[in-house]
Amino acid sequence: MKTLLVIRSSLFGGQGQSNQLVDDYTRGWRDRHPGARVLSRDLSADPIPHLDAEAFAGFQVDSVQRTPAQQATVAISDALIAELKIADEVVIGLPMYNFTVPSTFKTWMDYVARAGVTFQYTDSGPVGLLEDRRVVVIATRGGHYAGTPADTQTGLVRDFLGLLGLKQVEFIHVEGLAMGPDSAESARETARKQLNDLATGVDTARAA
DSSP, X not given: OOEEEEEEOXXXXXXXXXXXXXXXXXXXHHHHSTTOEEEEEETTTSOOOOOOHXXXXXXXXXXXXXXXXXXXXXXXXXXXXXXXXXXXXXXXXXXXXTTBOOHHHHHHHHHHOOBTTTEEEETTEEEEOSOOOEEEEEEEOSSOOTTSTTOHHHHHHHHHHHHHTOXXXXXXXXXXXXXXXXXXXXXXXXXXXXXXXXXXXXXXXXXX
């Protein structure tokens, strides 16, 4: 059975523009994969606790040496990693807050980056341990940042996913959402077309 992992990080629930576009993509993906499974992780509605030194240490010791708090932290991490492993495809709704990713998404990153579990260090550098699959990142922004030094998200997220072994990353940049209704609607419409092409299997490079 095909499985799509949906990760939302907007603060604004159903009103969040990244969440709405994630929903659009998910509907198209379901149409293409009837009977498939969708796993949902809403990092704003169900936030993950930030790591502290004790919690992080729990990743580095044997299970019998972990405190109850560390065991709880590792259990969360294991669950998040299991979602990634079971998914055939991942879609991430990623608004830009103050020139970076939402803090809830950064916390998710901290929990799924586990040396010896999702990546390993080698003499030639870190190597991802997850099987590669497509990840669609819907990056919503109030202004225009893609291709400029102010776009601190794209490189960060691409490099992070690559660390885990996930190389098939498709970014949909949805920009100008705070620059008036015409700009916002044009950006959303372009994004919907791109997402529909991805969800239905259209080769967007050849279709362009």
